[in-house]
Amino acid sequence: xxxxxxxxxxxxxxxxxxxxxxxxxxxxxxxxxxxxxxxxxxxxxxxxxxxxxxxxxxxxxxxxxxxxxxxxxxxxxxxxxxxxxxxxxxxxxxxxxxxxxxxxxxxxxxxxxxxxxxxxxxxxxxxxxxxxxxxxxxxxxxxxxxxxxxxxxxxxxxxxxxxxxxxxxxxxxxxxxxxxxxxxxxxxxxxxxxxxxxxxxxxxxxxxxxxxxxxxxxxxxxxxxxxxxxxxxxxxxxxxxxxxxxxxxxxxxxxxxxxxxxxxxxxxxxxxxxxxxxxxxxxxxxxxxxxxxxxxxxxxxxxxxxxxxxxxxxxxxxxxxxxxxxxxxxxxxxxxxxxxxxxxxxxxxxxxxxxxxxxxxxxxxxxxxxx
Amino acid sequence: xxxxxxxxxxxxxxxxxxxxxxxxxxxxxxxxxxxxxxxxxxxxxxxxxxxxxxxxxxxxxxxxxxxxxxxxxxxxxxxxxxxxxxxxxxxxxxxxxxxxxxxxxxxxxxxxxxxxxxxxxxxxxxxxxxxxxxxxxxxxxxxxxxxxxxxxxxxxxxxxxxxxxxxxxxxxxxxxxxxxxxxxxxxxxxxxxxxxxxxxxxxxxxxxxxxxxxxxxxxxxxxxxxxxxxxxxxxxxxxxxxxxxxxxxxxxxxxxxxxxxxxxxxxxxxxxxxxxxxxxxxxxxxxxxxxxxxxxxxxxxxxxxxxxxxxxxxxxxxxxxxxxxxxxxxxxxxxxxxxxxxxxxxx
Numbered sequence: 001x002x003x004x005x006x007x008x009x010x011x012x013x014x015x016x017x018x019x020x021x022x023x024x025x026x027x028x029x030x031x032x033x034x035x036x037x038x039x040x041x042x043x044x045x046x047x048x049x050x051x052x053x054x055x056x057x058x059x060x061x062x063x064x065x066x067x068x069x070x071x072x073x074x075x076x077x078x079x080x081x082x083x084x085x086x087x088x089x090x091x092x093x094x095x096x097x098x099x100x101x102x103x104x105x106x107x108x109x110x111x112x113x114x115x116x117x118x119x120x121x122x123x124x125x126x127x128x129x130x131x132x133x134x135x136x137x138x139x140x141x142x143x144x145x146x147x148x149x150x151x152x153x154x155x156x157x158x159x160x161x162x163x164x165x166x167x168x169x170x171x172x173x174x175x176x177x178x179x180x181x182x183x184x185x186x187x188x189x190x191x192x193x194x195x196x197x198x199x200x201x202x203x204x205x206x207x208x209x210x211x212x213x214x215x216x217x218x219x220x221x222x223x224x225x226x227x228x229x230x231x232x233x234x235x236x237x238x239x240x241x242x243x244x245x246x247x248x249x250x251x252x253x254x255x256x257x258x259x260x261x262x263x264x265x266x267x268x269x270x271x272x273x274x275x276x277x278x279x280x281x282x283x284x285x286x287x288x289x290x291x292x293x294x295x296x297x298x299x300x301x302x303x304x305x306x307x308x309x310x311x312x313x314x315x316x317x318x319x320x321x322x323x324x325x326x327x328x329x330x331x332x333x334x335x336x337x338x339x340x341x342x343x344x345x346x347x348x349x350x351x352x353x354x355x356x357x358x359x360x361x362x363x364x365x366x367x368x369x370x371x
Numbered sequence: 372x373x374x375x376x377x378x379x380x381x382x383x384x385x386x387x388x389x390x391x392x393x394x395x396x397x398x399x400x401x402x403x404x405x406x407x408x409x410x411x412x413x414x415x416x417x418x419x420x421x422x423x424x425x426x427x428x429x430x431x432x433x434x435x436x437x438x439x440x441x442x443x444x445x446x447x448x449x450x451x452x453x454x455x456x457x458x459x460x461x462x463x464x465x466x467x468x469x470x471x472x473x474x475x476x477x478x479x480x481x482x483x484x485x486x487x488x489x490x491x492x493x494x495x496x497x498x499x500x501x502x503x504x505x506x507x508x509x510x511x512x513x514x515x516x517x518x519x520x521x522x523x524x525x526x527x528x529x530x531x532x533x534x535x536x537x538x539x540x541x542x543x544x545x546x547x548x549x550x551x552x553x554x555x556x557x558x559x560x561x562x563x564x565x566x567x568x569x570x571x572x573x574x575x576x577x578x579x580x581x582x583x584x585x586x587x588x589x590x591x592x593x594x595x596x597x598x599x600x601x602x603x604x605x606x607x608x609x610x611x612x613x614x615x616x617x618x619x620x621x622x623x624x625x626x627x628x629x630x631x632x633x634x635x636x637x638x639x640x641x642x643x644x645x646x647x648x649x650x651x652x653x654x655x656x657x658x659x660x661x662x663x664x665x666x667x668x669x670x671x672x673x674x675x676x677x678x679x680x681x682x683x684x685x686x687x688x689x690x691x692x693x694x695x696x697x698x699x700x701x702x703x704x705x706x707x708x709x710x711x712x713x714x715x716x717x718x
Contacts, residue, residue, distance in 0.1 A: 054536065
C-alpha cells in the first residue's frame with residue numbers, strides 16, 4: 001500500500017517554500033534599496049556600451065571600439081579555450097601517471113608517486129605563478145629567440161607558430177577537411193557486406209590534408225620586426241602558464257583516480273587475460289581500462305569542473321579570461337558590480353552544468369548494463 | 372502662595388527654555404554616520420594601496436608609511452586625537468571602490484584618480500586631489516625609444532581596473548598606432564613581468580611609475596618617456612551622501628597644506644603655538660575662533676594633524692621627495708611656489 005503524505009507534511013513544505021521566498025525577496029529588495037541609496041542603478045544595458053580597452057589575446061576579432069558585450073564573448077572564449085585544453089592535457093597526463101603508479105618498475109612507480117604527492121600538496125595558485133615567473137619568464141628576449149624546427153620561434157613573449165594564410169575559398173575547403181576528419185571514425189565502423197571498412201577509412205584524413213593544403217595561399221612565417229615578432233600565430237606565455245598550472249595540478253588528482261579505478265578491477269580479470277595469452281598492453285587497454293573507465297567517469301567529472309572553475313586564477317598571470325576582463329576591467333569601468341558578478345556566475349554555472357550533463361550522458365553510456 | 376506659584380511657573384518656563392536651547396544646540400551638532408561610526412569604534416578604517424613606494428608601503432619595522440597613509444593618520448589625529456588609531460585595509464585596484472561602497476572602509480585613499488565616471492556611476496565623492504600627476508610610460512633605455520608614438524607594436528604592462536587601459540586605447544585610436552597592453556591584478560606581478568622583459572615598458576601615474584622604477588634591479592636602465600597620456604588628479608574618495616565626513620577628509624588635507632604655507636612643521640608646531648601672535652596662525656591652530664567645531668571636530672584639529680604627521684611638504688619630502696623616490700615636487704608644490712596645491716581659505 002502506498003502511504004500518502006499527511007496534510008501536515010504538506011503544510012510544512014509550503015511553509016518552507018514561503019520562508020525561502022521571503023528570504024529571497026528580502027535579499028533582492030535590500031540590494032535594491034542599497035543601490036538606490038548609493039545612486040546606482042540596476043540593468044544590463046551597459047553591455048551595449050563601447051568598451052574602449054584592449055584585450056591582448058583573443059580567438060575572435062576585437063577592437064577597442066567594440067562593446068562590453070563583445071568583451072564578454074572574447075573573454076568567455078578565452079576561458080573555454082584554456083579550460084578545454086586543460087581538460088584534455090590533464091586527462092592524458094593523469095592517465096599516463098596513473099598507469100605509471102602501477103608499474104612493476106620501482107623507479108617508474110616512485111617517480112609517479114613523487115609527482116603526485118608533490119603536485120597534489122602544493123597550492124595551485126603558487127604553481128601557476130611558478131610556471132609563469134620562474135619558468136616562462138626566464139626565456140630569452142625576442143631578439144634572442146630560440147629557433148625551433150618548422151619555423152617556430154620561442155621567447156619570453158610566447159611561442160610563435162607559422163600561420164597558414166587561406167585563399168578566399170580556404171574557409172570552405174578547411175571546413176570540408178574538418179568534416180572528412182570527423183567522419184573517419186564513423187566510416188571505420190561501417191560494414192560493407194560482412195567486412196568492416198576499418199583501416200580503409202584512413203583515406204579520409206589524407207583527403208582532409210589535401211583539401212586543407214589546397215586552401216592555403218601562403219605560409220606566414222614569424223620574423224623579428226621592431227620590438228616584437230611579427231607574423232605567425234602567437235601563443236602567449238600567460239596562456240601556457242595557466243594551461244600548465246591547471247592541467248598538471250588536475251593530472252595529479254586524475255592519476256590517483258586512474259590508479260584507484262584500476263586497482264578496483266578484480267585481479268582475476270588480469271590473470272584470465274594473461275591465461276588467454278594477451279600481452280601486457282593488450283591486457284591494459286582491452287580488458288582493464290574499459291572496465292576501470294566506469295568507475296573513473298563520475299570522479300573525473302568533478303575534476304573537470306574544478307579545472308573550469310580554476311581557470312579564473314588566470315587573472316594573476318594576466319591571462320584575459322572572464323574573471324579578469326569582465327569581472328575586472330568591465331566591472332570597474334561600467335561600475336556594475338552586481339550585474340557583472342551575476343553574469344560571470346551564470347556563465348560558470350552554465351559551462352559546468354553542460355559539462356556534467358555531458359559526463360553523465362557518457363557515464364550512462366559506459367556504465368555496466370544490468371539485466 | 373500665589374507668588375510662589377508664579378515663581379514655580381517662571382522656573383518651569385525657564386527650564387523649558389533652557390532645555391529648548393540645549394535641544395537646538397544639539398540639533399546643530401554635526402550628524403555624520405561615518406563620523407559617528409569612527410568615534411564609536413575608536414578607530415579609522417582606511418582603504419589604501421596593497422603596497423607601493425611613495426603612496427603606501429611598509430617600512431622595515433612593518434609600519435605603514437606614505438603620502439596616502441599620512442592622510443589616513445591626519446584624519447585619525449583630527450577625529451580621534453591619535454594618529455595610530457587607524458586600521459589599514461590594503462585594496463587592489465579592482466575591488467577598491469566596491470569595498471568603499473559596501474561600507475567596509477571609512478575612506479579610500481589609494482592613489483585613485485578623481486573622475487566623472489566614479490562620481491556619476493559609482494556614487495562616490497571626489498574629495499580633493501592630494502597628488503597631481505599624469506599617466507607616464509617607463510621603458511628600458513636599451514630599446515632606444517624617445518617618444519610614446521615610437522611605441523607602435525610594443526607591449527606595456529599595467530594594472531587592471533584602472534583608467535590607464537582606456538587612456539592607452541584612446542591614444543592608439545587617436546594616433547592610429549597599436550600599443551598592446553598586458554593586465555595584472557597586483558603591482559608586484561606587473562613589476563616582475565616588466566623586469567623580466569615580458570613587456571617593453573610599464574605604465575601608471577607618474578608617482579607609481581617612479582615607485583615601479585625603484586623596485587627594478589637596475590633602476591637606471593629605465594627611462595620615463597617625456598609625454599604623459601593623461602592628467603591624473605589622484606585623491607581620496609568617500610561615499611556620497613555623507614557630506615560632513617567628506618568635509619573632514621578634505622579639510623584634513625587642507626590643514627597639511629595650510630601648515631606648509633604658514634611655515635609650521637611637525638618640529639616647530641608647539642613652539643609656534645606658544646609664541647605666535649599672528650591671528651591667522653592662532654585661528655589655524657585653534658587658539659582663537661570656533662572653526663573646528665563647525666565641521667564636527669575639535670578647534671585644534673589642525674594642530675593635532677601637524678603634530679602627528681607634519682605638513683604636506685614634509686610628507687612629500689619623506690615619500691616622493693629627496694628622502695624617498697627622488698621625484699621633483701612639480702605640480703605638487705604650493706600654488707605660490709609654482710604648483711597646483713591651493714587650499715581653500717581658513718576663515
